[in-house]
Amino acid sequence: MTPRSNESVRLLDRFLEELGEPLPSTVRMRRATNRVLENLSGFDTFVDSAVGIEALPFAQPKRRWAPVAAVAAALVAAAVMVGALSLPSSAQPIAKRMNRKLIAPGDSANIGEGKLVRTDYSGSEVLALRDGSRVEMSGGVELSVKRAADGIQVDLDKGNIIVTAAKQHQGHLYVKTRDCVVSVVGTVFSVKAEATGSRVVVIEGEVHVQHGDISQTLLPGQQVATNAEMKSLPIQSEIGWSQDAVAHVAMLQQATAPAAPPAPVQPGTGPANPDLLGEIRQILAPVDQENAGSQIEKNKTFFNSLWENNLEGRIISNNWATPPNGFSFSITGIQGRTISFSTNKGETFSYGCADCSFIVSENGVAKVVSTSEPGVEFKLSSDGNSLTATCHAASCSMGRWNTSASWTRNGTTNAWGNGISYTIGKANPATPQTFTIPTSQLTSQQGGSVLFVVTK
Amino acid sequence: MIATNTILTVRQLPEEFESIFREHSEFVYRTAYRVTGSAEDAEDVMQTVFLKMLRNLPLSDIRLKPRAYLYRAAANTALNVVRSRQHQVLTDRSDMFESDSLWRQSHGDTNMHEILRMALADLRPKAAEIFILRYVHGYSDVEIGELLGTSRGTIAISLFRSRARLRKSIRNYQGERK
Secondary structure (H helix, E strand, C coil): HHHHHHHHHHHHHHHHHHHCCCCCCCCHHHHHHHHHHHHHHHHHHHHHHCCCCCCCCCCCCCCCCCHHHHHHHHHHHHHCCCCCHHCCCCHCCCEEEEECCEEECCCCCEEEEECCEEECCCCEEEEEECCEEEEEEEEEEEEEEEECCEEEEEEEEEEEEEEEECCCCCCCEEEECCCCCEEEEEEEEEEECCCCCCEEEEECEEEEEEEEEEEEECCCEEEECCCCCCCCCHHHHHHHHCCCCCHHHHHHHHCCCCCCCCCCCCCCCCCHCCHHHHEEEHCCCCCCCCCCCCCCCCHHHHHHEECCCCCCCCCCCCCCCHHHHHHHEEEEEEEEEEEEEEEECCCCCEECCCCCCCCCCCCCCEEECCCCCEEEHHHHEEEECCCEEEEEEEEEEECCCCCCCEEEEEEEEEEEECCCCCCCCCEEEEECCCCCEEEEHCHHHHCEEEEEECCC | CCCCCCEEECCCCCCCCCCCHHHHHHHHHHHHHHHHHHHHHHHHHHHHHHHHHHCCCCCCCHHHHHHHHHHHHHHHHHHHHHHHHHHHHHHHCCCHCCCHHHHHHHHHHHHHHHHHHHHHHCHHHHHHHHHHHHHCCCCCHHHHHHHCCCCCHHHHHHHHHHHHHHHHHHHHHHHCCC
C-alpha cells in the first residue's frame, strides 16, 4: 500500500470513528427535541386557522425553516382544495395555548374568537396569536381574543400579561382593558388589569396608550397607570413572574443602559436596588401566602391534605405510591420569589419567600429549626438559579416526569430522557440527600414539576 | 384562586404520534447530526422528518415500522442537506465556479470531514443508508439486513464499496491540493 493509500485509510478511519462517537451534548439534543415537539404542536393550528382568515398573515416560524414552510403551504393549499373554506371564519381559532399544560376535558388548546381564557396559579402560560404575537399570562388572568378592524385585539379583563408583539405588516395588535387601549406594531410590553385601574409598562419598542381622551406614547422603561392612586412600581416587579424574566430584564437593560455601571447588589436594601436581576428576586408575585417575616403561618387548608397513605395516580404515573407513614407533594413552578405547590388532589398553593429557606412537612410550611418535623427543606441559591432540596429528619425521594431535565443529587448530575420517565433517589436517613434543581426547569414551559415523597 | 380540581387530560398532538416521537427522536437527531455535522441542521432535519410523518401517519403503515421509516427519512433528509451545501458553495460565490479546489485549499485539512460528508451524500441512497446504520449507529450486517430487508452479503459488499468511494474522495482531495 502506498503512503498516500495509508493516509487515506487513516483519515477515513478517523472520520468513521467520529461518526460513531456519542453526541457532544445531550442537553442540546433534548432542547432541540422539545423545540421540535412544541413547533409541531402549534403546526396543526396554523394550518387549520389559516383557512378563512385571509386578512391575517401567517405566524412567522420561530426559526429559519424553509422545508416546513413549504410543507405547511402545501397542506394549506390542500385544505383549501377540499373545501375547508366553507367554514365560517368565526369558527376558526384565533389563538392557541402553547404550553403543554393540562386543560379540561372537552376543552381545546385552540382558542376561538371571543372565548374566555383563564389561567390558574400553577405558573405562567403562553398564548400564541394568529399574527405570530405571543402573550404570556401570569396566574389569575382572564382574557379573550378577537379580530379588530386592522389586526387582533386582546381584551384583558383581569391579571397581568406580557405581550411580545409580532411585526405587524399592515395592522395593529391591541390590548384593551376596562379603561384603556394599548396599540403596538412590534414590541414587548406588560399590561396589568386590576379592579382599580390598569398599568402598562414597556420593555422594548414603542407603545401607544389611549385612556379616555388622553393618548400617550411610552418608550422602554416607561410605565403609565390609569388611576393616580395606583402606586408607581419598579418595572421589573411587573415582569418578575415571567418565564422569560431574565431575558426581558436584559432587553430592558439594553434599551435603557445607563452610562455608569450598576452599583453592587445589597441584599435587603429595598426597591432602590439598581441591579435589575437582583431586584427581580426581591419581588413578590401574587401569592396565596406571603412570607410574613419572623413566623411563617401554615396554610392548613392546603397542607392538611398532604398526608396520604396512598398517592392517587392523577398527578403522576400510577407506579408511584406514597409509602405507609409518608406524605407527598409537588413543586409545580418557581417564578421570582414565588414557589408553587400542588397536592395529588390537584389543590394548589403559591408561597412567597425571600430566599425560599423553609421546610415543607405534612403540617405545612415552617422555618427550619433543629426540631423540625420530617419534611423537605428548601433553599434558593443566591443567584436565584437553583433550588436546593434536602430531606430533613426522614428519608425522601424526588422524581420528575414528562420533561427533559436534569438535577444534581449530592453533587452528581442526573438526567431524564424524553418521555414520561422519572428516577427516584432513595435517601439514606443517616446521610442527608440534597437535590439541586435548576429553577429554569421549574417553569410550565419546561413542563416540569417535581414530586417529593417523604417517609416519616 | 381558580380551582383546578377537574380531572385533567393532555390534548396536543395525536397520542400515537407523540409516543413515536418520544421513542425515536433521539435516533433521528443522532442520525441527522452525524450526517450533517451540525446541531442546527440536525434540528431542522428532525422537524422536517416528524412533520412529514405527522402528515402521513393516518394514511400509511408507518406506525407498523416507525423506526425503519424514520431512519430512512432522517438519513435521506440529512443527506439532502449536505447535498444542498454543495450547491450553496457553488452558487453563493461566483469565484468558486472557476475551481472548487480553491475552496478546498482555503479551508485546509480541517474540512476533510466535510469532504467525506459530501462524498457520503454522493453515494447511492441505499448505500448511504447502510453506511450510516453501520458507522453512526453501530449496527451489525445482520441487523442492517433485517432493518432494510437485504441480505447480509449485500450489506458487506455495499459497505466495502462505500469505503472505497470515500477513500477515493480523500485521495482526489489530496491530489488536488498538491
